[in-house]
Amino acid sequence: MSGVNGVALAVLIALFALVTGMGFWATRWRRPTSMESLDEWGLGGRSFGTWITWFLLGGDLYTAYTFVAVPAAMFALGSVAGFFAVPYTIVLYPIIFVFMARLWSVSHRHGYVTTADFVRGRFGSRGLSLAVAVTGFLATMPYIALQLVGIQAVLEVAGLGGGGNIIAKDLPLFIAFALLAAYTYSSGLRAPAVIAFVKDTLIYLVIIVAILYLPAKVGGWDAVFTAAEEKMATPAADGKPTGAFIPAASQHWAYATLALGSALALFMYPHSITASLSAKSRNTIRRNASILPAYSFVLGLLALLGWVAIAAGTQPIGLDGKPNAQLVVPQLFEDMFPDWFAGVAFAAIAIGALVPAAIMSIAAANTFTRNIYKEWLKPDATPQQEAKVSKLVSLVVKAFALVFVLALDKQNAINFQLLGGIWILQTFPAVVLGLYTRWLHRWALTVGWAVGMVYGTWQAYGVANPRSGVEHFGGSLDLIPVIGELGYIAMTAFVLNLVVAVGGTFALRALKAPEGVDETIRGDYFADEGDPRVQKVLEPIHQEAPSP
Numbered sequence: 345m346s347g348v349n350g351v352a353l354a355v356l357i358a359l360f361a362l363v364t365g366m367g368f369w370a371t372r373w374r375r376p377t378s379m380e381s382l383d384e385w386g387l388g389g390r391s392f393g394t395w396i397t398w399f400l401l402g403g404d405l406y407t408a409y410t411f412v413a414v415p416a417a418m419f420a421l422g423s424v425a426g427f428f429a430v431p432y433t434i435v436l437y438p439i440i441f442v443f444m445a446r447l448w449s450v451s452h453r454h455g456y457v458t459t460a461d462f463v464r465g466r467f468g469s470r471g472l473s474l475a476v477a478v479t480g481f482l483a484t485m486p487y488i489a490l491q492l493v494g495i496q497a498v499l500e501v502a503g504l505g506g507g508g509n510i511i512a513k514d515l516p517l518f519i520a521f522a523l524l525a526a527y528t529y530s531s532g533l534r535a536p537a538v539i540a541f542v543k544d545t546l547i548y549l550v551i552i553v554a555i556l557y558l559p560a561k562v563g564g565w566d567a568v569f570t571a572a573e574e575k576m577a578t579p580a581a582d583g584k585p586t587g588a589f590i591p592a593a594s595q596h597w598a599y600a601t602l603a604l605g606s607a608l609a610l611f612m613y614p615h616s617i618t619a620s621l622s623a624k625s626r627n628t629i630r631r632n633a634s635i636l637p638a639y640s641f642v643l644g645l646l647a648l649l650g651w652v653a654i655a656a657g658t659q660p661i662g663l664d665g666k667p668n669a670q671l672v673v674p675q676l677f678e679d680m681f682p683d684w685f686a687g688v689a690f691a692a693i694a695i696g697a698l699v700p701a702a703i704m705s706i707a708a709a710n711t712f713t714r715n716i717y718k719e720w721l722k723p724d725a726t727p728q729q730e731a732k733v734s735k736l737v738s739l740v741v742k743a744f745a746l747v748f749v750l751a752l753d754k755q756n757a758i759n760f761q762l763l764g765g766i767w768i769l770q771t772f773p774a775v776v777l778g779l780y781t782r783w784l785h786r787w788a789l790t791v792g793w794a795v796g797m798v799y800g801t802w803q804a805y806g807v808a809n810p811r812s813g814v815e816h817f818g819g820s821l822d823l824i825p826v827i828g829e830l831g832y833i834a835m836t837a838f839v840l841n842l843v844v845a846v847g848g849t850f851a852l853r854a855l856k857a858p859e860g861v862d863e864t865i866r867g868d869y870f871a872d873e874g875d876p877r878v879q880k881v882l883e884p885i886h887q888e889a890p891s892p
Contacts, residue, residue, distance in 0.1 A: 347503050348502065348503030348504065349501075349502050349503055349678060349683055349686065349687075350683075351683035351684055351686075351687060352502055352678065352683045352684070352686040352687035352690055353502045353503070353504070353687065353690075354687065355684055355686075355687025355688055355690070355691060356498070356502065356687045356690045356691045356694060359542075359546070359687075359688070359691035359695065360520070360691060360694060360695065362542070363539045363542050363543070363695050363698065364523045364527065366535075366538050366539055366542065367523070367524075367527030367528070367531060367535040367536075367538070367539055367698075367702075368526070368527045368530065368531065368535075369538070370527070370531040370534040370535040370537070370538040370539075371527075371530050371531040371532075371534065371535075373534050373538060374388075374389065374391065374534065376389055379532060379731065380727065380728040380731045380732070381727040381728070381730065381731050382457050382710055382713065382714065382727065382730050382731055382734060383455070383457070383727075384532070384731075385532035385533070385706075385731045385734065385735065386457060386532060386533060386618065386706055386707075386709070386710045386731075386734055387457065387533060387618065387621055387622045387710075388532065388533040388534050388537060388622040389622075390452065390621065390622055390623070390624060391622075391624050392537060392622045392623055392624060392628070393623075393624055393628060394628050394631045394632065394635075396537055397619070397620075397622065397623045397628050397629075397632050398632050398635060398636065399537070399540040399541050399544050400533075400536065400537045400540050400619050400622065400699075400703075401616075401619045401620070401632055401636060402540065402544050402636065402639050403536060403539070403540030403543050403544055403696075403699035403700065403703075404536070404540075404615055404616065404619045404699065404700050404703045404704075405433075405610065405616065405636075405639070405700075406547070406639050406642075406643065406696070407487075407490070407491055407494070407696060407697065407699075407700040408491050408494030408495065408693050408694065408696035408697030408700070409487075409490040409491060409493060409494045409697075409761075410429070410643070410646075410696075411494065411547070411646065411673065411692070411693050411696050412493070412494045412497050412670050412673060412674075412693065413490075413670065413758075414426050414429050414643065414646060414647050414650070415646060415647055415648075415649040415650030415653065415672060415673045416650060416660075416669040416670050416671075416672050416673070417650065417669075418572075418647050418648070418649075418650025418651055419650035419651070419653050419654060419658075419660075419669055419672045420586075420587065420650075420669040420672075421586070421587040421588070422572075422576045422586070422587030422588040422589055423587075423588050423589060423590060423591055423599075424587070424588045424591050424595050424598055424599050424602075425587065425588075426647050426650060427644075427647050428599050428602045428603045428606070429606070429643060429647065430640060430643055430644045430647060431603045432602070432603040432604070432606040432607045432610075433607070433637070433639065433640040433643060434637060434640050435603060435604065435607040436606075436607040436610055436611070437633045437634070437636050437637055437640075438633070439607060439608065439611070440611050440620075440629075440633050441630060441633035441634070443776050443779055443780075444611065444620055444629050444633065445626040445627075445629045445630055446779045446780075446869045446870075447459070447462065447617070447620070447621075447775075447779055448620060448621060448623060448626050448629050449626050449868065449869050449870055449871040449872065450462060450465075450466075450779070450864055450868045450869050450871070451621050452621075452626075452871055452872075452873075452875075453864075453868040453871040453875070454863070454864065454868065456621075457621070457710050457714050458477065458480070458614060458617065458618075458707075458710055458711050458714055458715055459476055459480065459612070459614070459617055459771065459775045460473045460474070460476040460477035460480070460711060460714070460715040461473070461714055461715065462775065462778070462779075463476050463774050463775060463778060464715070464719070465862075465863040465864055466778045466782065466862055466863075466864055467774070467778065467782065467786040467789070467859075467860050467862070468786065468859075468860025468861040468862060468863070469786035469787075469789075469790070469860050470719060470720075471786075471790055472774055472786050472789055472790045472793070473715060473719065474715065474716070474719070474720070475771075475774075475790055475793050475794070476715075476771045476774055476775065476793075477711050477712075477714075477715035477716060478716075479767050479768060479770065479771050479793075479797070480612070480613065480614040480707075480708075480711050480768065480771065481614070481708050481711050481712060482764065482767060483613060483764035483765070483767045483768040484613060484614055484615060484704050484707060484708045484711075484741075484764070485708065485741065485744060485745065485748070485760075485764075486748070486757055486760035486761040486763075486764050487613070487615075487700075487704055487761055487764060488701050488704045488705060488708070488741065488742065488745040489745040489746075489748040489749050489757045489760075489761075490757055490758070490761050491697035491698075491700055491701040491704070491745075492517060492520075492521070492697065492701070492745055492746060492749045493670070493749060493757055493758075494693055494694070494696065494697045495517060495520055495693075495694050495697045496517060496749065497668075497670050497671050497674055497693070498674050498690045498693050498694050499516050499517065499694075500662055500663055500671060500674075501671055501674035501675050501677075501678055501690070502674075502678075502690060503663075504516050514750060517746070517749075517750075518746075520694070520698075521742060521743075521746045524698055524701060524702060524742065525738075525739050525742050525743075527702075528702045528705060528706065528738055528742075529735050529738065529739060532706060532735075533618065533622055533702075533703065533706055535702055536698070536699045536700075536702040536703050536706075537622075539695065539698060539699050539702075540699050542695060543692070543695045543696050543698070543699050546688065546691060546692035546695060546696075547642070547692045547696060548642060549688070549692075550677075550688060550689045550692045551642050551645050551646055551649075552642075552645075553685070554645075554649060554652075554677070554689075555645045555648065555649070557680075557681075558649070558652050558656070558676070558680055559652060559655075561656070561680055562652060562655040562656045563655065567655050568648070568651050568652050568654075568655040569589075569651065570655075571651070571654045571655040572589055572651035572654050572655070573589040575587075575654050576588055576589040577589070580811065581811070582810060582811065594829075594830070595830070597824065597827070597829035597830060597831045598821050598829075598830045598831055598832065601824075601831040601832035601835040602820075602821075602832045604832075604835065605765075605769060605832040605834045605835040605838065606765065606832075608769055608772055608838070609765055609768050609769040609772070609834060612768045612769065612771050612772055612775060613704075613707075613768055614704075614707035614708060614710070614711050615700065615703045615704040615706075615707040615708075617707065618703060618706060618707040618710065619703055624873055625872055625873040626870075626871075626872050626873075627872070649673055649676065650672060650673075652676065653672045653673070653675075653676045656676060656679065656680060658672055658675050658676045658679060659675070660672040660675045661675075673693070674689070674690060674693065677689040677690070701742070701745075704741075705738045705741045705742050705745075706734075706738055708737070708738070708741045709733075709734040709735070709736075709737035709738035709741060710734055712733075712734075712737045713730050713733045713734040713737060714730065717730075717733050718730060759814065759817040759818065760817070762804070762817070762819065762820040763800075763801065763804050763817060763820075765820065765834055766800040766801070766804055766820060766833050766834040766837060767797060767800065767801075769796075769834045769835075769837070769838050770792075770793050770796035770797050770800065770837060770838065770841050771793065772838065773789055773792060773793075773841060773842055773845055774789045774793065779869065782859070782862055783849065784845050784846070784849050785845075785848060785849040785852040785853065785857065785859060786859065786860050787848065787852055787857060788844070788845045788846075788847075788848030788849040788851075788852055789845050791844055791845070791848050792840075792841040792842065792843075792844040792845030792848065793841060793845075795840055795841060795844045796837040796838060796840055796841030796844075797837075799836070799837045799840055800833055800834060800836075800837035803822050803833045803836070803837070804817050804819075804820060804822075804833055805817060806822070807819045807820070807821070807822055807833075820832060820833050820834065821833065822836075824836050
């Protein structure tokens with residue numbers, strides 16, 4: 345890597361400027377009478393149809409870091425570390441087909457903005473709701489930071505970021521952050537919804553061209569798979585194979601639990617819920633669960649680019665002179681494509697960071713505003729005050745992510761994101777099982793959540809990665825108790841969480857512990873667009889409360 349790629353950088357800047365303009369224009373798109381409410385600013389008026397929701401969810405779930413990290417894992421470690429992402433997204437969509445329509449309906453009926461809102465209404469527990477909110481907020485923060493890592497990777501390969509002082513080194517990232525913060529503040533969820541069209545179009549274009557063009561340049565798929573198999577079998581510095589071309593029998597539990605646990609966890613993140621609740625009907629959710637697997641096909645092709653890079657002899661060396669697998673896809677594109685198309689590919693990755701970063705910051709801000717600020721600090725907050733606080737918090741969240749990326753080693757951001765995946769899965773029992781039954785006691789769910797969080801954090805702390813020089817939080821795999829196989833820590837913690845919640849429920853019911861008030865009824869879980877019952881619940885928000 346030497347010097348600045350002027351042509352690629354010019355194309356990147358031009359496309360980045362285009363989507364920035366679209367982000368500011370989005371405030372006029374489907375503009376309501378007022379943006380001063382979480383329904384409008386944070387959920388786009390709950391009005392997005394099938395195609396807008398499809399692009400929004402695709403732009404939200406398939407992030408810039410997916411573009412960077414999945415092929416990087418394939419390049420460095422092989423199929424167990426990288427390709428599990430493909431089956432997990434395939435397993436994911438039948439799961440959300442089953443439960444997400446119910447969550448949409450009850451949220452639409454009662455005006456819920458977050459999963460913590462639902463848990464508060466379903467179980468009548470402020471403590472359990474706070475636990476879900478704090479978990480979602482904390483798990484989202486490193487995820488936002490990783491989007492900036494994706495932008496950094498592109499800028500580094502393009503030749504920026506190697507100056508001798510912080511201004512020369514990080515100014516492009518500061519500019520990208522400032523523009524993202526500005527149009528998110530003004531346009532809310534409408535901004536990423538509009539930009540997602542460009543982002544997804546670019547990604548489909550780049551991946552399809554890459555998968556058709558690049559293998560032919562390196563000798564065909566036979567050469568790609570042969571080179572990957574040889575590299576994975578080569579001993580690393582510790583004497584063990586570099587990675588896994590095909591998972592060995594001893595890795596099957598790791599592969600399976602990573603895929604299943606990730607599938608269960610993904611739609612527990614606040615940003616996934618925010619994008620889903622912006623849909624205008626429950627059938628919009630179901631249709632999207634049916635057509636979103638198209639992204640899984642592209643993800644499979646994307647993952648294989650890591651092995652194409654092996655066959656191409658790509659050397660992902662950072663501007664600091666050190667190997668950095670996170671640079672492998674941008675470096676592959678710069679090495680193999682004409683400069684102008686490399687610029688298009690760089691833009692796809694960079695813009696791919698803007699959409700999820702915007703949605704994540706909005707979702708984190710909504711969670712803080714609704715479930716901490718309004719619930720615990722200012723219960724009488726008006727919709728206008730909620731919107732104002734959420735806008736400000738979205739700026740703070742993005743600023744924190746920027747500081748996180750600039751102040752800490754990139755490996756720390758990755759490790760904390762892995763920890764976030766362990767944490768967020770512990771909210772699954774309260775949210776998803778709560779959509780179907782109130783049998784689990786609110787206090788038992790809270791204790792189960794706490795046990796899962798403590799166990800998962802403790803286990804992850806003890807994982808070392810000698811190859812990366814990391815002593816703690818070096819991965820998300822550890823031995824499963826009783827079975828003795830290597831598996832995903834989040835799934836072990838989740839099972840322990842469930843065991844405690846079920847056992848605690850039996851005990852608390854035997855003691856006749858108070859269960860809390862359920863503000864939902866059975867019909868709420870089937871409400872749809874235009875349901876007259878929705879109006880009865882939502883209208884009083886804009887009226888004075890009736891006299892007791």
